[in-house]
Amino acid sequence: MSEAIEPVAASAVVNAESRVDAKQMNMIQAINSAMDVMMDRDPDVVVMGEDVGYFGGVFRATAGLQQKYGKNRVFDTPITECGIIGVAVGMGAYGLRPVPEIQFADYIYPALDQLVSEAARLRYRSAGEFISPLTVRSPFGGGIFGGQTHSQSPEGIFTHVSGVKTVIPSTPYDAKGLLIAAIEDNDPVIFFEPKRIYNGPFDGHYDTPAKSWAGHPEAQVPQGYYRIPLGKARIARAGEALTILCYGTMVHVVENTVAATGVDAEILDLRTLVPLDIEAIETSVKKTGRCLIVHEATRTSGFGAELLSQVQERCFYHLEAPIERVTGFDTPYPHSLEWAYFPGPVRIREAITKIMKD
Amino acid sequence: MTGPEDSDGAPASAGRNLPPLRLHVPEPPARPGESADFTHFDIPAAGSQPRPDEAAQPAEMREMAYGLIRVLDEDGRAVGAWNPKLPPETLLRMLRYMALTRAFDARMFRAQRQGKTSFYMKSTGEEAVSIGAALALARDDMCFPSYRQQGILIARDWPIVDMMNQIYSNKGDRLKGRQLPIMYSARDAGFFSISGNLTTQYPQAVGWAMASAARGDTRIAATWCGEGSTAEGDFHSACTFASVYRAPVIMNVVNNQWAISSFSGFAGAESTTFAARAIGYGIAGLRVDGNDVLAVYAAMRWAADRARANGGPTLIEHFTYRVEGHSTSDDPSAYRSAEESTLWPLGDPIARLKQHCIAQGIWDDERHAAMDRELAEMVRDAAREAEKNGILGHGLHHPMETLFEDVFEDMPWHLKEQQQQMLDEWKAAGL
Numbered sequence: 001m002s003e004a005i006e007p008v009a010a011s012a013v014v015n016a017e018s019r020v021d022a023k024q025m026n027m028i029q030a031i032n033s034a035m036d037v038m039m040d041r042d043p044d045v046v047v048m049g050e051d052v053g054y055f056g057g058v059f060r061a062t063a064g065l066q067q068k069y070g071k072n073r074v075f076d077t078p079i080t081e082c083g084i085i086g087v088a089v090g091m092g093a094y095g096l097r098p099v100p101e102i103q104f105a106d107y108i109y110p111a112l113d114q115l116v117s118e119a120a121r122l123r124y125r126s127a128g129e130f131i132s133p134l135t136v137r138s139p140f141g142g143g144i145f146g147g148q149t150h151s152q153s154p155e156g157i158f159t160h161v162s163g164v165k166t167v168i169p170s171t172p173y174d175a176k177g178l179l180i181a182a183i184e185d186n187d188p189v190i191f192f193e194p195k196r197i198y199n200g201p202f203d204g205h206y207d208t209p210a211k212s213w214a215g216h217p218e219a220q221v222p223q224g225y226y227r228i229p230l231g232k233a234r235i236a237r238a239g240e241a242l243t244i245l246c247y248g249t250m251v252h253v254v255e256n257t258v259a260a261t262g263v264d265a266e267i268l269d270l271r272t273l274v275p276l277d278i279e280a281i282e283t284s285v286k287k288t289g290r291c292l293i294v295h296e297a298t299r300t301s302g303f304g305a306e307l308l309s310q311v312q313e314r315c316f317y318h319l320e321a322p323i324e325r326v327t328g329f330d331t332p333y334p335h336s337l338e339w340a341y342f343p344g345p346v347r348i349r350e351a352i353t354k355i356m357k358d
Numbered sequence: 359m360t361g362p363e364d365s366d367g368a369p370a371s372a373g374r375n376l377p378p379l380r381l382h383v384p385e386p387p388a389r390p391g392e393s394a395d396f397t398h399f400d401i402p403a404a405g406s407q408p409r410p411d412e413a414a415q416p417a418e419m420r421e422m423a424y425g426l427i428r429v430l431d432e433d434g435r436a437v438g439a440w441n442p443k444l445p446p447e448t449l450l451r452m453l454r455y456m457a458l459t460r461a462f463d464a465r466m467f468r469a470q471r472q473g474k475t476s477f478y479m480k481s482t483g484e485e486a487v488s489i490g491a492a493l494a495l496a497r498d499d500m501c502f503p504s505y506r507q508q509g510i511l512i513a514r515d516w517p518i519v520d521m522m523n524q525i526y527s528n529k530g531d532r533l534k535g536r537q538l539p540i541m542y543s544a545r546d547a548g549f550f551s552i553s554g555n556l557t558t559q560y561p562q563a564v565g566w567a568m569a570s571a572a573r574g575d576t577r578i579a580a581t582w583c584g585e586g587s588t589a590e591g592d593f594h595s596a597c598t599f600a601s602v603y604r605a606p607v608i609m610n611v612v613n614n615q616w617a618i619s620s621f622s623g624f625a626g627a628e629s630t631t632f633a634a635r636a637i638g639y640g641i642a643g644l645r646v647d648g649n650d651v652l653a654v655y656a657a658m659r660w661a662a663d664r665a666r667a668n669g670g671p672t673l674i675e676h677f678t679y680r681v682e683g684h685s686t687s688d689d690p691s692a693y694r695s696a697e698e699s700t701l702w703p704l705g706d707p708i709a710r711l712k713q714h715c716i717a718q719g720i721w722d723d724e725r726h727a728a729m730d731r732e733l734a735e736m737v738r739d740a741a742r743e744a745e746k747n748g749i750l751g752h753g754l755h756h757p758m759e760t761l762f763e764d765v766f767e768d769m770p771w772h773l774k775e776q777q778q779q780m781l782d783e784w785k786a787a788g789l
Contacts, residue, residue, distance in 0.1 A: 078595075082595045090564060094566045124765055127764055274770075
């Protein structure tokens with residue numbers, strides 16, 4: 001069993017200008033590349049899940065890995081999410097570094113006990129004798145006419161659980177660097193992949209032609225190893241008038257809406273929900289004095305509620321307007337009315353106008 | 359239950375001349391105040407069960423899931439094809455480990471009643487299930503136990519003071535007082551951290567075994583759950599994975615008849631055996647007299663040899679009886695006949711092995727009584743030693759700030775902040 005790989009120095013985290021060996025990749029290719037790089041570096045990394053082996057996954061995220069690394073390290077599993085995660089916990093206890101895929105985040109609920117009571121608690125309850133270095137990958141979020149069982153955003157369930165980290169990338173470059181950091185992490189990580197932007201950024205206008213990642217600066221992805229540390233937000237757009245906290249697909253929807261409104265907003269792409277980059281949030285909100293929180297997940301007890309509390313506790317005397325939330329409604333994710341549910345440009349623009357009025 | 363007529367008095371299934379449906383809710387044979395009756399148990403004679411080859415196909419040995427492997431007969435003789443023919447020193451080690459487990463249980467049960475800890479679970483009557491298994495496995499095989507297999511730690515010579523420190527949640531507790539008493543973790547003993555959530559260890563054991571196989575290791579895994587929790591989805595997920603990947607794992611179902619107050623009928627025992635769960639999964643299934651330590655040993659050894667030879671998983675039902683309450687929080691006189699434990703037809707596992715050792719001419723009543731005295735003193739001395747590290751609720755616990763440790767490998771800012779806040783608040787309160 002190899003030792004855990006030492007994190008590289010911060011200087012190894014490259015910025016877009018100095019990306020060596022970079023290649024245009026969409027988010028699926030970047031995720032695939034992250035697993036490829038890690039399987040090559042660390043023989044303990046194993047990939048498992050429904051349809052991930054020979055076929056390469058329903059979204060093709062694991063394409064080619066079984067051919068390259070063999071069936072002992074990349075294998076299809078029975079259709080039991082409880083079993084997939086339970087088996088991954090056991091493999092982690094043996095000393096492996098499993099990367100199970102849950103085919104859709106909507107399917108993760110049968111695995112909740114193994115995630116919440118086992119993977120997330122093993123280090124604590126055994127005082128470090130056993131750990132669960134799992135990275136659970138799962139496509140999440142709507143916008144693909146997936147109906148209520150292929151569209152949900154359950155990140156708030158996991159941010160509520162002690163002992164698990166929750167990571168959500170918004171670009172191919174981040175997806176690879178964050179996934180590598182997640183796989184190297186010795187704690188369980190829920191890695192939710194915004195499937196609406198697998199193939200291209202989404203501006204929130206569902207009735208315009210889909211864009212690809214071609215030409216997007218964050219789609220320039222180094223082919224080799226690099227990591228983006230967990231717990232560090234990204235300033236997607238610098239600004240002075242307003243801070244918008246978002247992650248995943250909503251980063252792009254917000255960017256586009258901000259561009260359309262002309263407001264000088266600072267857009268923070270949180271990237272990691274737990275641990276949260278509270279410094280970046282606090283610095284930005286204290287600078288702008290206004291805060292909007294946007295997520296696709298349902299509103300009540302959503303992660304936005306936690307963000308709102310944190311901002312209120314730390315930045316209350318800097319605030320010039322009440323903090324606003326734009327979120328999915330507290331309903332199941334509908335099929336035909338998907339775009340009524342989706343917190344798109346109309347609702348974001350309304351919220352920005354309201355905050356800026358005060 | 360409603361009758362066949364609706365509120366208007368009209369037949370609900372008018373024109374369909376069908377009998378009303380009935381819901382079957384299982385009921386145990388005897389409740390408090392009633393006579394226990396085990397005559398409906400079909401108990402084959404010791405030595406009557408065939409012993410399939412370890413390489414047998416599951417389909418060729420299905421009857422093993424409905425029989426009962428028994429080695430020790432009524433006269434204390436070891437008979438039949440399953441007789442492991444153990445040397446005298448192994449028999450006496452088994453006897454001593456079982457007796458030590460019982461003495462340990464007695465002492466810790468009393469400690470709970472004395473208010474020294476919050477909770478305890480005895481394994482009285484089920485000692486053979488753990489001890490027979492532990493001795494049949496290699497020392498480095500990995501165990502994923504449930505909460506009543508303390509005998510595994512004892513048979514692996516784990517220090518009982520360490521176990522007591524955990525039970526007292528004191529400053530000597532390696533688990534830093536985080537776990538309910540008896541939820542041990544002992545990596546160096548090949549003993550996985552016990553969960554309070556039932557049967558979660560099953561797929562974990564299968565995963566460990568799959569990892570071992572994928573790595574070309576030689577170690578196998580074993581896991582235990584109760585008959586009640588075979589109803590959990592984890593059990594069935596584990597059986598599917600074990601079958602699909604032919605994992606080198608032994609899955610033990612300890613059928614002690616009772617899941618707190620629910621008799622085994624609520625897990626399906628009225629309709630089939632628990633060993634027969636193996637058949638649908640294409641797994642080898644064995645059903646064993648769990649109060650016969652030689653039978654337990656032989657079945658475990660069969661399964662271990664099979665797993666080590668890449669023959670895949672085995673599901674073993676250990677048919678036994680939970681003599682005591684589920685835990686110190688339970689009063690079985692409220693739901694089952696008090697006669698049951700004395701009438702249990704498969705006897706006491708310690709008495710049966712003792713009888714065998716005496717019949718073999720390697721043991722006698724005097725030596726047994728002396729051993730019991732010695733073990734009682736040993737656990738008393740160990741308890742005194744452990745109590746020097748503190749008992750639950752008497753201050754000698756780990757420092758308060760440790761409650762934030764080990765949530766993650768590195769403590770993130772929000773836990774540091776909460777930790778500091780807690781310390782500041784206690785300080786401000788003058789504590």
